[in-house]
Amino acid sequence: MFRIIKRFSSQLTKTYQDVVIIGGGPAGLTLLTALKTSPITKNLKCTLIEGTNLDKVRQFNDPPEYYTNRVVSVTPKSIEFMKHIGSWDYIHEDRIKQYDGIIAYDSQDSESRIEFDVSNIGKDMLASMCEVINIQYSLLTKIESLEDDTINIKDNIKVIDIINPVEPDMNHDLNEIDKNTAIPELDWPIVKLSNGESIQTRLLIGADGYNSPVRKFAHIESRGWQYNKFGVVATVKLQFEDFRSVGWQRFLTTGPLAILPLTEDNATIVWSCTPELSDLFLKINEKIFPHLITAAMVLDEVDLNYIYEVLKENPDDFSILKDIEWRLSKFDPLTLEQNYPLPVVEVISNSRARFPLKMSHADTYISSRVALIGDAAHTIHPLAGQGLNMGQSDVSALVEALEKGMQRGMDIGSPLVLENYVSNAWPSNHMLLGVCDKLHKIFSTDFYPIVFARGIGMKSINMIDTVKDFMMKQISGK
Ligand SMILES: Cc1cc2nc3c(=O)[nH]c(=O)nc-3n(C[C@H](O)[C@H](O)[C@H](O)COP(=O)(O)OP(=O)(O)OC[C@H]3O[C@@H](n4cnc5c(N)ncnc54)[C@H](O)[C@@H]3O)c2cc1C
Structure with a gap:
């Protein structure tokens, strides 16, 4: 009797x-949308588990100013x-900014620049700037619009824990509920949730970011x-709307600073820098920081180092504004206007x-009944x-592999099916990772021979249209 009650109660969880x-x-969210909109995979019973509250994403229905x-x-x-999976219909298009070029230049040699213009490859857009939450919102809204009862989203x-039922160990053992309900020959992973539930799944997907618990469960090494x-x-806000519609990137030896356009006079920055500088950039008075960004796109690094030192002493030292103005005044105004981004005038609080x-x-993206996508994989x-x-390309390749497997009547958790995914996605990701890593290393130095060589490289690339066109196609994912 006790066993029957236990078995019944366990079925609830x-x-x-x-x-x-x-x-x-x-x-x-992209994978869930893609699976549920593919005619071949749409009947799969899917659960998505997210540790944070997705209401924040839903509230983007009414986006902030x-x-x-x-x-x-x-x-x-x-x-x-x-667009193919139908989520782009729900994007807030008014918050998307298409841009058609990138101007990248070297802090050690202002003549070393590459100017990419997408019209050279017969396209009208290189890429679009979009908030991550806008993408999440569009995907979640698409999923919820399907009103599909084979979709289960568990947020918060x-x-x-994740347990392999055929090889539980001391740290990852099955509890009484699992033991009572486990089907002995079923090697499906058991996922244990913070609300006490357990889910046993034919295929487990790690879309769980850099510290991926799924990757650890699958013993996949990440290097x-x-x-x-x-x-x-x-x-940030620019002085006025920049009709050039380009992204700017200056390679400083401490890391690149990019100013990327948003609609109207808005822009976003990504400033890669040392831990000490990042501390400083978060501390500097909000009214000084915009001027520092403008200065960092133009001034020599010796000038910048001096400014950093002053602000390290006192992040609210407004006297530095006069100093920055004076240093910038040495540049010809026309050169500043034509060759540099517009001044930044405000940082949003x-x-x-x-x-x-x-x-x-990761060494691989799969193991038996497991696949990794996005930052969990790279x-x-x-x-x-x-x-x-x-991550978007991963999803596309994974869904294609699952569709093929299902069409052949195969088990979607089997390595035979998943192998197609890894062989499509891994090599191109590996190449991209290598290129970006090398670029970072080449530009993070003021060692003269390298500065000299990269100057020649940038100038030559800038003059050879075929090389530039090839690079642009890579950047735009074509
Ligand atoms: C400064 C910066 C600039 C960038 N710029 C660009 C860019 O211009 N273009 C571009 O393509 N990419 C860019 N990226 C990269 C991009 O932001 C990431 O690659 C992308 O957001 C990763 O998405 P993801 O879904 O794979 O992982 P994440 O966004 O990390 O999502 C993982 C999710 O898993 C959840 N999770 C983790 N563990 C658990 C658990 N135990 N239980 C339940 N839930 C869990 C987390 O809560 C999280 O929501 C940039 C990144 C940075 C840092």
């Missing part, structure tokens, strides 16, 4: 699913994919390094934040704006 996705970031500070550059290829709930750098982000930068790549330096886009 143990469920079986075809796919469990851990992580409701852009990668996890100012841009949020997590803004990414999204390639036309990613946008095409989001953390995955606290890479911390750059010992932070990316400081902020939403509380929009400054910093993120540690790292490079990592993290990349933001200098080329590719991290989220790589």
